[in-house]
Amino acid sequence: MRSVVAVVGPTGSGKSELGIALAHALNGEVINADSMQFYRGMDIGTAKLAPAERGGVPHHLLDILDVRDEASVAAYQSQCRAAIDDVRSRGRLPILVGGSGLYLRAALDELEFPGTDAQVRSRLEEELERAGSEAMRRRLQAVDPVSAERLNDDRRLIRALEVHEVTGRPFSSFMPQRRYHQPAVQLGLSVDREKLRLRLAERVHAMAAAGLLEEVRALENEGLRDGRTAARALGYSQFLAVLDGTWSEADAVEDTIAATRRFVRRQLTWFRGDPRVQWLDWEDPELVARSVEAVNRSHRLS
Template identity: 70%
Template sequence: MRTPPVIAVVGPTGSGKSDLAVSLALRLGGEVINADAMQFYRGMDIGTAKITAAERRGVPHHLLDTLDITQEASVSDFQVQARELIADIHGRGRRAILAGGSGLYVRAALDVLEFPGTDPAVRTRLEAELAARGSSAMLEKLRAVDPVSAGRLSDARRIIRALEVHEFTGRPFSSFMPRREYFQPAVQVGLEVDRVLLRERLATRVHAMVDRGLLEEVRRLDALGLRNGKTASRALGYSQFLKVIDGVATVEHAAEETIVATRQFARRQLTWFRADPRIQWMGWQDPDLVEKAAARCI
């Protein structure tokens, strides 16, 4: 029998990916695999808009609440876990449905994509060199061995990663860039949004998070080591509300900063997903969205 395609529901934050994924799972007999990097973290519920048990409507969800906040999310680990889950779900005669806005994680599950290994000793030495010489010097060092990556990267953390990969593998980091080639049959459904309405929705959602207790959630996670988490501490809303705990921002100011950062993130997500010509875009408020999406996923 033909193996059914993996389904991926993608789009910007706040566009309704989780709801559509659940509806498709109910329609097609599927299970949902989370592809939102921040929803891996236990306890980060309000600020990540993590789907609740009631909202899952009985549909099994995978890769939610798999990490402590002090652990670092790994796209290569996710690739292994997601592909094992896809094989298991399809092996049981059900449909695997990825849902999330972390573009690289979606591609890691769907595309032919090789991840280079890591060397903690090399990483530590390069980080010490960064502290001593600064990011500009490290970027020039990268330019000498991998000008393609040097032209693309500005974030110090990613510059160090590119240098580590070159030293560890002998290959430029740019040689590991993904190709738009599916690892196995797949269908990507993208949620087309009205940008003005999305801006309003994101602001409303942040204020609702505050009302639901976002500050208290951040305070509780801070006591558990949130600031020590390289990935979790950078999550939208959490970094802003840590400033409230530190007494350097008001709740109102932190909420506005979160709204601005979330809107910027949504624009970056749209840019990322728009670059993939394989995505089939559908109106996020189309009353026949579920039926139309399901028809594309057969």
């Protein structure tokens, strides 16, 4: 079996372009692994390639959710693996492209998802409102100290408590292992951080000039504020504040740049922590050829 290919790395590093080049070189099709590009209408702020920019390469799992919908890693695992099988059934190479680390791990690695219980979650959320984050964190510490140490936001804290109550197992026991579900090769784009910082600033300014505020205004009418995932996306939460009159557009741009840079640091930490990623220089003039060779080498070894 030919390996699944994943092009990974930080926002703004050129993953989309490399994915298309590899698809042309290796008879492949692209499968989206950017959780914000699941959303219909979230185009400018996610740097989603327009159909005319996709080089004639089929792209899968773009525009599959409304902005009111909540993205689900478990649902993505099922959808992505089905897309991989579909691409393979036509004799083509599946190429995952994106920077959403947990979604990529769900697609590529052996990863079990614990069940959910809406009533338990609702009760825990009410307890959070009454008791506060620290009290709930102490409760989690007693049953799952690993998760209590790792989780930094209330939503994931509640999820960890819910999982323990529903399954009797600590949430940390469900964390992904670095063991591929099927043969895979991950190609990571290694960046010059200062150059990327400048590129990200330019990109956010370009998004604003291209009409990000108008895109957010249109999505607000479709329920963007009701979406638990979409409304928190980089750029979208900031430009909602512009619509509220609490920020200027310049404020939103600067905060989006700062938030994007913080996100990139988290992405780099995530992907650098996986020793299986093969890193390639994003500015290498032979990037495509070296990427093709890395994929072919993995096929020879598998």
